Amino acid sequence: xxxxxxxxxxxxxxxxxxxxxxxxxxxxxxxxxxxxxxxxxxxxxxxxxxxxxxxxxxxxxxxxxxxxxxxxxxxxxxxxxxxxxxxxxxxxxxxxxxxxxxxxxxxxxxxxx
Amino acid sequence: xxxxxxxxxxxxxxxxxxxxxxxxxxxxxxxxxxxxxxxxxxxxxxxxxxxxxxxxxxxxxxxxxxxxxxxxxxxxxxxxxxxxxxxxxxxxxxxxxxxxxxxxxxxxxxx
Numbered sequence: 001x002x003x004x005x006x007x008x009x010x011x012x013x014x015x016x017x018x019x020x021x022x023x024x025x026x027x028x029x030x031x032x033x034x035x036x037x038x039x040x041x042x043x044x045x046x047x048x049x050x051x052x053x054x055x056x057x058x059x060x061x062x063x064x065x066x067x068x069x070x071x072x073x074x075x076x077x078x079x080x081x082x083x084x085x086x087x088x089x090x091x092x093x094x095x096x097x098x099x100x101x102x103x104x105x106x107x108x109x110x111x112x113x
Numbered sequence: 114x115x116x117x118x119x120x121x122x123x124x125x126x127x128x129x130x131x132x133x134x135x136x137x138x139x140x141x142x143x144x145x146x147x148x149x150x151x152x153x154x155x156x157x158x159x160x161x162x163x164x165x166x167x168x169x170x171x172x173x174x175x176x177x178x179x180x181x182x183x184x185x186x187x188x189x190x191x192x193x194x195x196x197x198x199x200x201x202x203x204x205x206x207x208x209x210x211x212x213x214x215x216x217x218x219x220x221x222x223x224x
Contacts, residue, residue, distance in 0.1 A: 042201050042214035056210025090155065104156040
């Protein structure tokens, strides 16, 4: 079975631009979560979606938004990019809500210049 | 910070030795999970321990949970060079939909 997939693998943007990151969960998983990981730190929780509804949000500005589609795939959007948004963005899927084991994708490396 | 605390931050051991990493958290939890990350890539799930469990084993891994001290430990026995990675604990705090990761322990196993 395929694991969690993310696209693109790498992305370079300039300040002020907008970016969309995509995630496909493991087949049968209905929950997708997004994390930001800055170099040298642990992942920080951004969003959790379950059954196409937002169930949790971390301490991130409104420039960050996400959605989940009927096929349970998800997009993370970031507007008005800042240099500090440069990070590895990780997507995780699970069968249900956060109390289940989360399986992570390989991540999207975003560089903002 | 919204993260838990792990110690040590870095650990260097010889192949065949045991490695112990500790994780502390702040409020009541439903479960605690340990993950491994190689060279800034995706995280690999190692083990999940629920709040009503005290110890779990998986192969060379042993995890303990002490909810009274709000702490957990991960023991890797008979370490191998391939165990070189960063290890993170993560907790879902009861009553929230947030999943909090620790700061991580960078383990280096020398051949």
